[in-house]
Amino acid sequence: MSTRADLHDLGHHGDAEVRDCSGALVDLAVNVRAGTPPAWLRARIADSMTGLAAYPDGRAARAAVAARHGLPVERVLLTAGAAEAFVLLARALPVRRPVVVHPQFTEPEAALRDAGHTVRRVLLRASDGFLLDPAAVPEDADLVVLGNPTNPTSVLHPAATIASLARPGRTLVVDEAFMDAVPGEPEALAGRVDVPGLVVIRSLTKTWGLAGLRVGYVLAAPDTVAALERAQPLWPVSTPALAAAEACMTPSALAEAEEAACLIAVERRHLLAGLAEFEEVRVVPAATAPFVLLRTDRADAVRTRLRSLGFAARRGDTFPGLDERWLRVAVRDRATTNRFLQALDQALVATGA
Template identity: 50%
Template sequence: MDERTDLRHHGDVDAEPGLLDFAVNVRGDGPPDWLAERLLAGIATLGRYPSVAAEEAARDQVAARHGRRREEVLLLSGAAEGFAMLPRLGSSAAVLLHPSFTEPEWALREAGVPVERVVLDAPYRLDPASVPGSADLVVLGNPTNPTSVQHRAADVLALRRPGRILVVDEAFADAVPGEPESLAGMSLPDVLVLRSLTKTFALAGLRCGYVLGPPELLAQLQVGRPHWPLGSLQVEAIRACCEPAAVEWAQREARTIEIERAEMVEMLTAAGISVSGPACGPFLLLRVPDGDLVRKKLRERGIAVRRGDTFPGLGPDHVRVAVRAAEPVSMLVAALTEVLT
């Protein structure tokens, strides 16, 4: 591996209290009021162990949200827990599409699974033919962190092969209006789809997510999992975030992100800053000269951005910035302009 690549470096390391945070892709400082009230009401249940009935009700709600069956839903303590389970699939030839979120590769390597990288060149579009036919496990993100690329569902499905399991990280799919390229609603025997609820709903500290897939693969993922793997507030949050009103709320938020992203791209581009596109996620990949120095000088000005060189295929001149409203973006652009001139 590239010595600069730190597979466990995440945006929260780049952001510290007091900094204007463009490093972390969570929307806001906490969940929306309606969700916070729901969770506050759940505190009264903390004297009891999480119940099977509550877990099944949450799985039913997730299943209804995606047109699946309860048996095709596994609740997770954040999507990261799902990545930690991937070695249990028994792969002997895993392929990771990069640049992308690095936690799946770290989990597989830690378990001794042979891993091969397929690194996509800018503009980071998926070419199904680039994946070796020998791969029995393929992992990719859609939309992809940090490039903000959304691959066509048809191209992702073209990666399916006999004897291969396809894992799609859709942690940011709910930030795309209509989720047009999602595979979450497809019941396929060889496809696992991971979803996170920590980004759009601002639940990073609660760790909430789920994986969708055939019951046989979900059973493999759970081997050795402890009893009560999720607390009752996590279970309640997952159920709440998958109810129809919550899905509608998330879609309104996705449309806001779309508008903010377009404005942000225009402001950055007008300032002469290179923005990778077309972008579909709640973040943007930038390229700046002398990126290490730029990040340092931004930090001195009270602004945190996510370094890009820990993503395979990117270098020190890449930085990722979360999509934000016009006012903080103006501050970022002004600081970048000052630093770069």
Template identity: 50%
Template structure:
């Protein structure tokens, strides 16, 4: 039952199978119509290589979106493409703020970079006391914001305070576009995408919010010198023509409106889901701010298997540093889907619970 659950390269898609109700993968449904149309419009161009003009145009578009220069933007085939580039930096020691997405550890270990794990309290955001545990000689620091899988949103100022001369700070903002300020309703309240600081790298993805996990699209933001280091020797045509068109649509006016709508919907659905799950004794580990929620459940692996037998997939967090095999992550879903989950949980045998 636990075979492979502790492997770093195991992600939520491994917990799901066709036909299952999916609480395991944090993708917000199918691509919206305007993104599908943008992709479809490129199909007659598939016999040609992606044009440099389109690549440059999308780069300039994203730079303008975040108030930056084109030289500060690298287009990516998904956020994992950005993490893979980190091995080029020649870091002497990397500090990974955990628990967090496992891909950075995989690529840095493959590049021979010494790693120190810095476990954070999964119930609370980064503060000065937690940051003080990062070794002074760590010249590369990686943190997720919001963090996957805890759903904690860290203050932007706390992450900025990690920056110092000679250090690169990488922020995984794959889910930042679905975060909102709980008071003002402003989207992306703690994002550093528009912040210019030497050594700061922000990696973003559009695959979750726009249902494009199978296409792979995202981008990286950094100061020009650092962006040049990351792109040196990079392969030609790092993104396909359909992915470039999709990225342009996601980062355009319709895409921004879609993000606004989805961010508001996530907040509503998350509150409703938490209320329903509280009725069966499930309460979040931390105040969730992302489109997923972390729970600690007794006998979680057995509960996961019982849910699988009823056709419901949830994400085991057994392979995250700082968590245990009693942690499960659930994607935020609609009320009708949550109803099915709650009904299934009520049927889980007492000896499993």
């Protein structure tokens, strides 16, 4: 258990690896699905521009999200991306003993610290495959945050294991930003109303390529949604973002997302098979997300060498629970993966990793 902010750079994200590169690098550092947003979604967003003179009206998008998860609209809050949701939770809820399960996306802890909270960490172990141990979470925690599947480990925790963390007086926050990239979403908690204190956060950034538009949502009990909504500024989600949210909830869009998830699973298996050929590389087993986490000696030097060979990978040492031996790599199409594996071979040889 740790409470130190320590030396991990919680504000570092994958986009920093490709910023100012002018497209010179193949981006394996950011987990947004390649080739997105699709043409039909760009058209829906473009059509919404004719309504920019009016203030945003989120009712239709909110109803679409609610219908997609079989929930009443009172249990849905639209946000300017998942990142805003973490800020709202940190500022709006009467939290006294927050715990964040790491390694995971760093923004929840950063938001809690920025709001003045002392954050305790539960660090999952590589030797256990970064699997969740509910017994490691302190009983007195009144806020517990974890991802599923978890970024950067790509581990999908059983829904029953996560639900077992629920307690009276505890808010259980599950970041499901990558859940729609898992075929069938078998361990999803979105839509569940039987888990007390559950808050599920979702993003449309990853599957639909909308990082620049900022759109996500929160699923929670009506009183929690109301508390978060009171902490939001007026009209927090733009009209184009609302149009995108509504469009991504249609049956055809959900079918497209499922098809993409199945393709990602195939391409991930190809990437994992290629990585298994390197004795110097160890990969977190049972990866389920559109990225994999790997460990190798001198990973930072390997990452630098990969850049010189045209590939950007995500450094792992900014995630609590990881160090300079870790890299995260996004799943891409087979041709890109093959070129990356060739570059990795060269980088490992050149650095003596």
